[in-house]
Amino acid sequence: MAATPSGARSRFVVVGGGIAGVTCAEKLAMEFPSEDIFLMTASPVIKAVTNVRQVSKTLEEFDVEEQPSSLLEKRYPNIKVIQSGVEQLRGDEHKIFTEDGKEYVYEKLCLCAGAKPKLISEGNPYVLGIRDTDSAQAFQKNLAQAERIVVVGNGGIALELVYEIQGCEVIWAIKDKAIGNTFFDAGAAEFLIPKLSAEKQETPIECKRTKYTMEGSEEKERPVAASDKLGSALGPDWHEGLSLKGTKEFSHKVHIEVLCEVKKIHLQQEFLQLQQTSLAFPKEVKNVEPDEVLWPVYVELTNGKIYGCNFIVSATGVVPNVTPFLAGNNFALGEDGGLKVDKHMHTSLPDIYAAGDICTASWEPSPVWHQMRLWTQARQMGWYAAKCMAADTLGESIDLDFSFELFAHVTKFFNYKVVVLGKYNAQGLGLDHELMLRCTKGQEYVKVVMQSGRMVGAVLIGDTDLEETFENLILNQMDLSAYGEDLLNPDVDIEDYFD
Numbered sequence: 001m002a003a004t005p006s007g008a009r010s011r012f013v014v015v016g017g018g019i020a021g022v023t024c025a026e027k028l029a030m031e032f033p034s035e036d037i038f039l040m041t042a043s044p045v046i047k048a049v050t051n052v053r054q055v056s057k058t059l060e061e062f063d064v065e066e067q068p069s070s071l072l073e074k075r076y077p078n079i080k081v082i083q084s085g086v087e088q089l090r091g092d093e094h095k096i097f098t099e100d101g102k103e104y105v106y107e108k109l110c111l112c113a114g115a116k117p118k119l120i121s122e123g124n125p126y127v128l129g130i131r132d133t134d135s136a137q138a139f140q141k142n143l144a145q146a147e148r149i150v151v152v153g154n155g156g157i158a159l160e161l162v163y164e165i166q167g168c169e170v171i172w173a174i175k176d177k178a179i180g181n182t183f184f185d186a187g188a189a190e191f192l193i194p195k196l197s198a199e200k201q202e203t204p205i206e207c208k209r210t211k212y213t214m215e216g217s218e219e220k221e222r223p224v225a226a227s228d229k230l231g232s233a234l235g236p237d238w239h240e241g242l243s244l245k246g247t248k249e250f251s252h253k254v255h256i257e258v259l260c261e262v263k264k265i266h267l268q269q270e271f272l273q274l275q276q277t278s279l280a281f282p283k284e285v286k287n288v289e290p291d292e293v294l295w296p297v298y299v300e301l302t303n304g305k306i307y308g309c310n311f312i313v314s315a316t317g318v319v320p321n322v323t324p325f326l327a328g329n330n331f332a333l334g335e336d337g338g339l340k341v342d343k344h345m346h347t348s349l350p351d352i353y354a355a356g357d358i359c360t361a362s363w364e365p366s367p368v369w370h371q372m373r374l375w376t377q378a379r380q381m382g383w384y385a386a387k388c389m390a391a392d393t394l395g396e397s398i399d400l401d402f403s404f405e406l407f408a409h410v411t412k413f414f415n416y417k418v419v420v421l422g423k424y425n426a427q428g429l430g431l432d433h434e435l436m437l438r439c440t441k442g443q444e445y446v447k448v449v450m451q452s453g454r455m456v457g458a459v460l461i462g463d464t465d466l467e468e469t470f471e472n473l474i475l476n477q478m479d480l481s482a483y484g485e486d487l488l489n490p491d492v493d494i495e496d497y498f499d
């Protein structure tokens with residue numbers, strides 16, 4: 001590193017201590033062992049990927065550890081972690097400015113500042129989002145004092161929460177007809193639903209991450225808010241080791257309200273006042289409680305029902321965290337608000353790359369890949385962005401990484417292993433597709449999406465052992481018309497056909 005009068009200078013600067021930023025910095029450190037790599041991050045800890053297990057060609061599993069940045073610097077002595085939030089970027093001058101008043105000059109910059117929860121109501125203390133360790137702990141503290149909460153949203157976080165929460169009534173308000181719309185169709189949802197009414201299975205699962213312990217619970221009327229410092233996103237199994245228990249003795253108690261959104265949130269005082277004015281609350285609006293039960297906050301749904309609760313979880317997706325970098329820089333933004341990147345992870349501005357949740361993939365994708373803001377993609381993008389930065393620096397050409405050939409994700413919902421491959425929900429296929437199904441209640445659910453006799457997507461719930469074979473079939477686009485229903489016949493060993 002050479003200090004200049006205007007500030008520290010490094011050939012490569014990466015912003016963000018989450019999976020995308022750390023992976024990018026690590027790869028750069030390996031590619032350029034004699035260069036210093038600056039990693040700027042707003043959080044005091046970084047996220048490290050450990051124990052990577054390649055499940056198949058494109059499916060991978062790994063653990064994630066929250067570590068002090070000194071451990072990263074020890075592993076890669078040429079990485080210098082600078083713990084300070086970036087406040088401003090001057091792309092035309094190749095400079096960034098941190099909140100502690102320092103200035104840094106880069107040759108190539110990779111922005112990996114993640115995303116923030118997209119809340120249904122900003123600034124309302126009764127509406128919580130879950131993103132990082134602080135917000136997960138704030139949620140846990142509030143839950144420990146709660147009898148009933150309302151969960152809004154129907155994606156990954158909501159699915160995990162409704163299953164994991166015990167001893168607290170959950171009103172789950174979803175826009176769709178069936179649960180889990182970002183991962184499943186109605187058939188898979190039906191397969192999973194019985195798990196919500198069953199007693200939660202207490203299969204001891206090895207804890208892979210930092211344990212979140214409950215510190216002395218303070219009696220507070222208002223929810224405990226998370227700190228406003230943006231930490232890295234949580235990841236797979238984030239709730240393990242975190243006791244998600246309310247004040248009651250029962251296990252699950254989930255009530256689902258379908259096809260509705262939140263119309264309005266009323267604080268207790270406001271609710272009581274409005275109840276007295278019939279104009280504000282027309283007759284069809286129905287409070288589902290007897291009048292004497294009082295809750296801190298009330299949620300009015302578009303289906304006319306009103307639920308009182310202790311607090312609301314808004315699990316309604318994320319918005320890319322681009323704000324600190326926009327002023328004075330004419331970035332091209334995607335429809336979801338992310339920094340658009342081309343197939344070399346390059347943004348629309350010279351020498352600025354982006355990876356992970358902050359970016360919007362804007363290249364022509366493989367027909368069976370799409371972006372989803374996931375841990376696995378943050379790692380793949382961080383790694384590949386570093387390779388692209390290296391190739392540009394050395395004047396070499398580089399092809400799009402193989403990991404972008406096929407969308408592949410392995411996770412766990414309701415204690416089932418879940419693998420989703422390709423266009424698993426027939427995304428973007430219109431009516432031009434067929435579905436094949438195999439389902440054994442309580443055991444497995446297998447769905448494949450076929451187009452012109454070829455497999456283009458699959459959902460595998462349970463221990464189906466089909467992921468590798470189906471991954472191959474989607475990748476090689478073999479014509480499977482001749483196999484017909486045998487493709488999912490459990491008596492036919494499908495691997496013998498194709499492996």
Ligand SMILES: Cc1cc2nc3c(=O)[nH]c(=O)nc-3n(C[C@H](O)[C@H](O)[C@H](O)COP(=O)(O)OP(=O)(O)OC[C@H]3O[C@@H](n4cnc5c(N)ncnc54)[C@H](O)[C@@H]3O)c2cc1C
Nearest residue numbers: 016017018019020042086113114233236356357373374375
């Ligand atoms: C509750 C939860 C559960 C999840 N479960 C899964 C799962 O099971 N499987 C899966 O694949 N994905 C899961 N995800 C999604 C996954 O965690 C994210 O997609 C992924 O971690 C994004 O990584 P990232 O590095 O892009 O961003 P982040 O992890 O958000 O990291 C961003 C980093 O940038 C830093 N930063 C922000 N602003 C600034 C600034 N101005 N200056 C400097 N630094 C800044 C932050 O401090 C942070 O270190 C989950 C997410 C959540 C919230």
Ligand SMILES: NC(=O)c1ccc[n+]([C@@H]2O[C@H](COP(=O)([O-])OP(=O)(O)OC[C@H]3O[C@@H](n4cnc5c(N)ncnc54)[C@H](O)[C@@H]3O)[C@@H](O)[C@H]2O)c1
Nearest residue numbers: 153154155156157158175182261315316317318373374411
């Ligand atoms: N196991 C996993 O793979 C896993 C688990 C948790 C989170 N994640 C990831 O973490 C990120 C955040 O999770 P998430 O669940 O918040 O996002 P998500 O994108 O998975 O789901 C958002 C959900 O909110 C709904 N929604 C959006 N706006 C709404 C509104 N105004 N009212 C009601 N519903 C609304 C959407 O229809 C969708 O069901 C996502 O990128 C997700 O993929 C993944």
